[in-house]
Amino acid sequence: xxxxxxxxxxxxxxxxxxxxxxxxxxxxxxxxxxxxxxxxxxxxxxxxxxxxxxxxxxxxxxxxxxxxxxxxxxxxxxxxxxxxxxxxxxxxxxxxxxxxxxxxxxxxxxxxxxxxxxxxxxxxxxxxxxxxxxxxxxxxxxxxxxxxxxxxxxxxxxxxxxxxxxxxxxxxxxxxxxxxxxxxxxxxxxxxxxxxxxxxxxxxxxxxxxxxxxxxxxxxxxxxxxxxxxxxxxxxxxxxxxxxxxxxxxxxxxxxxxxxxxxxxxxxxxxxxxxxxxxxxxxxxxxxxxxxxxxxxxxxxxxxxxxxxxxxxxxxxxxxxxxxxxxxxxxxxxxxxxxx
Amino acid sequence: xxxxxxxxxxxxxxxxxxxxxxxxxxxxxxxxxxxxxxxxxxxxxxxxxxxxxxxxxxxxxxxxxxxxxxxxxxxxxxxxxxxxxxxxxxxxxxxxxxxxxxxxxxxxxxxxxxxxxxxxxxxxxxxxxxxxxxxxxxxxxxxxxxxxxxxxxxxxxxxxxxxxxxxxxxxxxxxxxxxxxxxxxxxxxxxxxxxxxxxxxxxxxxxxxxxxxxxxxxxxxxxxxxxxxxxxxxxxxxxxxxxxxxxxxxxxxxxxxxxxxxxxxxxxxxxxxxxxxxxxxxxxxxxxxxxxxxxxxxxxxxxxxxxxxxxxxxxxxxxxxxxxxxxxxxxxxxxxxxxx
DNA sequence: ATTAGTTGTGAAAACGTTTACATAAATCTA
DNA sequence: TAGATTTATGTAAACGTTTTCACAACTAAT
Numbered sequence: 195x196x197x198x199x200x201x202x203x204x205x206x207x208x209x210x211x212x213x214x215x216x217x218x219x220x221x222x223x224x225x226x227x228x229x230x231x232x233x234x235x236x237x238x239x240x241x242x243x244x245x246x247x248x249x250x251x252x253x254x255x256x257x258x259x260x261x262x263x264x265x266x267x268x269x270x271x272x273x274x275x276x277x278x279x280x281x282x283x284x285x286x287x288x289x290x291x292x293x294x295x296x297x298x299x300x301x302x303x304x305x306x307x308x309x310x311x312x313x314x315x316x317x318x319x320x321x322x323x324x325x326x327x328x329x330x331x332x333x334x335x336x337x338x339x340x341x342x343x344x345x346x347x348x349x350x351x352x353x354x355x356x357x358x359x360x361x362x363x364x365x366x367x368x369x370x371x372x373x374x375x376x377x378x379x380x381x382x383x384x385x386x387x388x389x390x391x392x393x394x395x396x397x398x399x400x401x402x403x404x405x406x407x408x409x410x411x412x413x414x415x416x417x418x419x420x421x422x423x424x425x426x427x428x429x430x431x432x433x434x435x436x437x438x439x440x441x442x443x444x445x446x447x448x449x450x451x452x453x454x455x456x457x458x459x460x461x462x463x464x465x466x467x468x469x470x471x472x473x474x475x476x477x478x479x480x481x482x483x484x485x486x487x488x489x490x491x492x493x494x495x496x497x498x499x500x501x502x503x504x505x506x507x508x509x510x511x512x513x514x515x516x517x518x519x520x521x522x523x524x525x526x527x528x529x530x531x532x533x534x
Numbered sequence: 535x536x537x538x539x540x541x542x543x544x545x546x547x548x549x550x551x552x553x554x555x556x557x558x559x560x561x562x563x564x565x566x567x568x569x570x571x572x573x574x575x576x577x578x579x580x581x582x583x584x585x586x587x588x589x590x591x592x593x594x595x596x597x598x599x600x601x602x603x604x605x606x607x608x609x610x611x612x613x614x615x616x617x618x619x620x621x622x623x624x625x626x627x628x629x630x631x632x633x634x635x636x637x638x639x640x641x642x643x644x645x646x647x648x649x650x651x652x653x654x655x656x657x658x659x660x661x662x663x664x665x666x667x668x669x670x671x672x673x674x675x676x677x678x679x680x681x682x683x684x685x686x687x688x689x690x691x692x693x694x695x696x697x698x699x700x701x702x703x704x705x706x707x708x709x710x711x712x713x714x715x716x717x718x719x720x721x722x723x724x725x726x727x728x729x730x731x732x733x734x735x736x737x738x739x740x741x742x743x744x745x746x747x748x749x750x751x752x753x754x755x756x757x758x759x760x761x762x763x764x765x766x767x768x769x770x771x772x773x774x775x776x777x778x779x780x781x782x783x784x785x786x787x788x789x790x791x792x793x794x795x796x797x798x799x800x801x802x803x804x805x806x807x808x809x810x811x812x813x814x815x816x817x818x819x820x821x822x823x824x825x826x827x828x829x830x831x832x833x834x835x836x837x838x839x840x841x842x843x844x845x846x847x848x849x850x851x852x853x854x855x856x857x858x859x860x861x862x863x864x865x866x867x868x869x870x871x872x873x874x
Numbered sequence: 875a876t877t878a879g880t881t882g883t884g885a886a887a888a889c890g891t892t893t894a895c896a897t898a899a900a901t902c903t904a
Numbered sequence: 905t906a907g908a909t910t911t912a913t914g915t916a917a918a919c920g921t922t923t924t925c926a927c928a929a930c931t932a933a934t
Contacts, residue, residue, distance in 0.1 A: 204890065204891065205890080213913075213914085215891085215892095215914095216892085216913075216914060216915080216916095219891070219892060219893085220912095220913090223892085227911075227912065227913090228912070229912060229913090232912080246654065246655050247891080248594075248655060248657065248889090248891070249657070249891095250590055250594045250655075250656065250657045250889090250890080251594055251889070251891040251892090251919090252890080252892080253891090254590045254591055254594050254889090254890080254891070254918095254919050254920065254921090255891045255893090255919050256893085256919080257919095259892095261652075263656070271617055271621065271624075272614070272818070274612070277612055277617070280611060280638075281611065281612070281638065284636075284637075284638055288645070288648060288649065288652070293635055293637070295634065295635045296634060296636045297624075297628070297634075298620075298621065298624055311586065312589075312601075312628070312631065313633065314586065315586050315587060315588060315589040316589050316590060317588065317589070423818075452818075452819050452822045453822075455822040455824075456822045459822065459824055459825075477819075478612070478763075478792075479792050479817075481796050482792045482793075482795040482796045482799065484795075484799055484805075484823065484824040484825075485799075486799070543919090543920055543921085553883075554883065554884045555884090555920085555921085556883070556884060556885080556922085556923080557882085557883060557884075559922060559923085560882095560883090562921095563922085567883090568882070568883085569881085569882060569883090572882080572883085587921080588919090589921095590919090590920080590921090591889090591919070591921040591922090592920080592921055592922080593921090594889050594890065594891090594919090594921070595920080595921045595922050596889080596921075596922055596923085597889095598922095599922095
């Protein structure tokens, strides 16, 4: 039977129940004005016809619906941190009968723009975005055009906007402090792309920890170019080739950590005896590493949840003051940085 | 300036260009019938008004549009294999101006059903689904209702449908054959959920390799319950406690591998000297493991691409015969299973 | 100069909803 | 009992498109 059944619409239900489509619509939307008797007849008709509301028509017609469509702009879906964020968002969304359209722009501002255009055309009710950089024109425009937007992981420098992110500075501080307390005095920092705000915040935490414990900061061993695996490999190589090689490395995200690990492995250095390592971003496979990795855990799931809560609020109340939610991080101490 | 600008519509453009909305629509859809002069005027008006087509209205009105909305039902977005699949789909989709709505149902048939309902209401043009099991009623219903559906990773037992998946049996065969060739005679297999078709196929490959090399199969060391981390931990513990402990383990997916690795690590056994391991599913961090993990690589990205290509074809030609695409796997030999 | 055909455009219906407004029926008030 | 109010429902417009059909203005053919 390949003939596509025509799906039931309001009209179908209406004629089945012997009422007008307006009444059916009222029943669907829980309007208390309809007579109980009518309501029951309509509900019966809905059942027997197998009617499901057409969200496309709903979206076209009204701007004030409860079941929403949320647009999600993610810089890198391969990064487990963002996967956690997505899960947090999705969980909340579907619990509220909303759906999530996803755009993974791989840190490419051009793709980001493309996706924004598409999502806009789909009339999504709101956006959750990790802007590709601090002065992201496209996201700014989105906001200026009156769309509901919540930023995750990074804010916007020119615009006051809802932001949910980790406490990057404190997270970095704790990681580095932990290394210092273990006796390390020469700790390198492999940073992410310097253009990204989080990178700067993590550097700040790294420096603050040094200051706090009275250890000199050597700018030469704070290095970074991009936030990817290759960059992690390259910079680790450079660091390990140094005459006064650091005894520990603090990497600014999970891809850099991976690059560093691979390089250390290739050079057959023992972790943590010959080189200790602490990474920003905990990952679910960190405990299966040999040795298990000490890492700064970001609560991605919670970040996602908070973001979508803020978004719902923003949609209902477009003029409320922008909120700035900082989610705490947690240092997961394992064995990659040595024992006391 | 918080007052939401009203966005430009066909009407806006039409009045700006001094033509009817029908003409504007024709220009947008490249209808050759319009006079060049008119076309230019309309194009100018489109530019100055900043008009973008409203895809919601388009979707409501016509069933035959080129920019599509694709619904994606993923069993587990935390599994890197599916992330690759998503990327393959997304890449193709966005290159064609289509968007992707995602539903991650975490292996939960109830959530799967919920998502199917929502995506259906969003009038998506087609679905790509990894059915939660072989006789997934909800997916069957979807197909019977005339929707375009392509299955990934697993097919449907009662229905002939487009399927794209890995060559599970051969992949498992190669992995186990590799271990045998290295001299292993007692190889355990930690399987996924026995209800999932892929699990059975991988078991079949495991057995075939034994048969092929004339090695007895010991059913006692083929064990599995669920496809998750915990299951990997538990079964590895059981296996390692055996009096005649296997010298190698073949794990049926990346989560099981992770569970096995953690357990092996905790018991401080040396890989591969004391216990070798080969996993189904290569992951991007496999080379950063210590030692790097030998694994059967599934080409998730390619699977995604093939799936969405099939879906586009299916949409255009609903009656074409279902295709069955088998994507080859690749054994990535690293150091977790010993040297010759 | 009339007819027939061609070319470009506009008017209007349709998609499936929501919602402002009108209206009929029922109830209340004096 | 007539008018006023309340209650329940229906009518029709609107959202932004696509698309069928009609029609006007030309051009070509007789």
